[in-house]
Amino acid sequence: MxxxxxxxxxxxxxxxxxxxxxxxxxxxxxxxxxxxxxxxxxxxxxxxxxxxxxxxxxxxxxxxxxxxxxxxxxxxxxxxxxxxxxxxxxxxxxxxxxxxxxxxxxxxxxxxMSKGYVIGDIVTVISGPMKEMKGKIKFIDRHKRLAVIEIEMFGRKTEVRLGLEIVMKLSADTRLLEDDYEKDTI
Missing domain, CATH: 3.30.70.940 (NusG, N-terminal domain)
Structure with missing residues (x-):
């Protein structure tokens, strides 16, 4: 095997x-x-x-x-x-x-690279490998287009850097039409 x-x-x-x-x-x-x-x-x-x-x-x-x-x-x-x-x-x-x-x-x-948007404090990843990693984002550096996620690797929790481009940031009271983006909140 x-x-x-x-x-x-x-x-x-x-x-x-x-x-x-x-x-x-x-x-x-x-x-x-x-x-x-x-x-x-x-x-x-x-x-x-x-x-x-x-x-x-x-x-x-x-x-x-x-x-x-x-x-x-x-x-x-x-x-x-x-x-x-x-x-x-x-x-x-x-x-x-x-x-x-x-x-x-x-x-x-x-x-x-993953792509996503932020509404208030909620990050929604719309494409890329981070789309599957709900709840694992620890930190986002929008200026460096980078996210730190935590995954289980080598038998322990490991922090890993991945590319993330935030294509839009809106305040918490802004509403998006459901058709505009897929709902996949992390």
């Missing part, structure tokens, strides 16, 4: 370790190796630019059916800190965590 494993690496070396893993680990053992990214907008030179950032700094993800063989293959790869486990054996990420990663990033493992 194919399982996903999180491997800790030195922050800032994720891409280098990913490339080494793809090159050095036998393809029959390693089905996929990836880094989840998120998109966000950044303003420079007077314009907004879409950029990608690592969703979980310090981690890469490996997909395999043969975890014991993967362990020996990882010995060849410099820069790996450790594969997450319980001290006795390697523990794959939970199925719910895998589903969250798949919903957020799809097959490309890139969480696209």
């Amino acid at each position: 194919e399982r996903w494993y999180a491997v800790q690496v030195r922050t800032g070396r994720e891409e280098a370790v990913l490339q080494l893993s793809k090159k050095m680990i036998d393809g029959s053992v390693l089905k996929e190796c990836f880094i989840p990214y998120y998109e966000r907008m950044k303003r420079y030179q007077g314009e907004w630019h879409k950029e990608q950032y690592i969703l979980f700094p310090g981690y890469i993800f490996l997909v395999t059916e043969q975890v014991d063989e993967l362990f020996w293959e990882l010995k060849k790869v410099p820069g790996l800190t450790k594969i997450l486990g319980d001290g006795m054996e390697f523990v794959p990420i939970k199925e719910e965590e895998k589903v969250i990663l798949q919903k957020m990033g799809g097959s490309d493992h890139i969480a696209e």
